[in-house]
Amino acid sequence: AQSVTQLGSHVSVSEGALVLLRCNYSSSVPPYLFWYVQYPNQGLQLLLKYTTGATLVKGINGFEAEFKKSETSFHLTKPSAHMSDAAEYFCAADSTLTFGKGTMLLVSP
Amino acid sequence: GAGVSQSPRYKVAKRGQDVALRCDPISGHVSLFWYQQALGQGPEFLTYFQNEAQLDKSGLPSDRFFAERPEGSVSTLKIQRTQQEDSAVYLCASSFAQGNGNQPQHFGDGTRLSIL
Numbered sequence: 001a002q003s004v005t006q007l008g009s010h011v012s013v014s015e016g017a018l019v020l021l022r023c024n025y026s027s028s029v030p031p032y033l034f035w036y037v038q039y040p041n042q043g044l045q046l047l048l049k050y051t052t053g054a055t056l057v058k059g060i061n062g063f064e065a066e067f068k069k070s071e072t073s074f075h076l077t078k079p080s081a082h083m084s085d086a087a088e089y090f091c092a093a094d095s096t097l098t099f100g101k102g103t104m105l106l107v108s109p
Numbered sequence: 110g111a112g113v114s115q116s117p118r119y120k121v122a123k124r125g126q127d128v129a130l131r132c133d134p135i136s137g138h139v140s141l142f143w144y145q146q147a148l149g150q151g152p153e154f155l156t157y158f159q160n161e162a163q164l165d166k167s168g169l170p171s172d173r174f175f176a177e178r179p180e181g182s183v184s185t186l187k188i189q190r191t192q193q194e195d196s197a198v199y200l201c202a203s204s205f206a207q208g209n210g211n212q213p214q215h216f217g218d219g220t221r222l223s224i225l
Contacts, residue, residue, distance in 0.1 A: 034213065043113070043200055043216035044152070090151050096142065096165060097202075097214065099151030 002027045002093050006100035014108050019078040021103050023065075023091030026072070031093040033074045035065055038088045038102075047089075050074060061085070081107050111135060113217035115201050121223045122191050130186045130220045134203030141184050142214060143176055144200040152200055158184060188222075196224045 007022040025031060032051050036044035048059025055067040065076045074091060086107045091100040114133040122128050134141050140159055144152035145168075154168040160181035169176070173191075178184040188195055198219040206212030 036216075041218070041221075043218045044202075045216070046213045049213055092151075096154050096157055096168075097144070097152070098154070099144075101151045102149075 002031060002098045004091050004093050004098050004100040006089075006091050006103050008103055009101065010104045010106060012106040012108065013081045015083055016080050019063075019076070019081045019085065019105065021076040021089050021091075021105065023074045023076065023100060024072050025074065025091075025093050027093070033065075033067060034092045034097065035059065035063070035074075035076050036090045036092060038090065040087075044090060047076070081105075083107050083109065113201055113203050113215050115199075115217035115220050117220060118218065119221050119223075121225060123225050124191060124193060126191055127187065127189045128191055128222065130188075130199050130222070132184045132186070132201030132203075132217060134182065134184070134201070135205075135215055136182075138203035138205050138215070139181075140204040140206060140214075141178060142202045142204070143184070143186050144202065145170075146198040146200055146219070148197070155186070155199075191222075191224045193224045196222055198222070 003026040005024045034049045035047040038044050047063050048057045050057050050067045058064045063078045088102045088104050090102045116131045143155040146152040156176045157165040158178045173189045175187045198221050200219045202214035202216045204212045204214045
């Protein structure tokens with residue numbers, strides 16, 4: 001069965017700094033991959049997805065992720081953090097979404 | 110609005126009671142999913158419908174959990190004889206695609222269930 005691992009339950013950055021949230025998947029067959037963001041007391045909002053084709057995927061709010069088959073990774077990045085990016089981020093795989101445990105992004109002024 | 114709507118937003122029940130959670134998917138969306146999100150955890154898959162057919166219920170934790178989507182639109186997740194470990198946020202998502210994973214799932218805001 002597919003599994004998704006997110007390294008770091010919490011990541012803290014300063015406003016304007018680079019954001020890097022890590023995600024690794026277990027399948028030997030490249031799965032569909034997604035990043036979702038969840039704000040308090042809300043559902044999940046899709047940031048970006050990888051299905052096939054270009055391995056660098058651009059999403060909303062300036063986020064992007066790169067699919068690296070050799071590393072079984074799909075890390076999420078943003079060049080410059082904004083206070084409004086503070087939220088919980090989930091990496092997920094496959095059609096009946098297998099989620100990681102989430103990473104809380106904290107942004108300090 | 111045009112998003113996935115879940116009701117109620119909050120539900121408190123006593124242990125042993127039955128509860129029913131409702132999901133109104135986006136109009137025209139074929140696929141509907143239920144997830145359970147425990148505190149501090151990622152969502153976990155419960156069950157999946159394609160139209161009115163329940164194609165996958167492998168994530169339902171016990172036979173106390175039952176989901177239906179009789180007309181291929183609104184879905185209800187029912188939990189019988191609730192236990193404290195059922196306390197969680199229950200998320201519903203819908204997708205236009207017929208389960209091929211290429212189309213993203215759109216999530217509702219969830220129902221927060223608390224069992225006393």
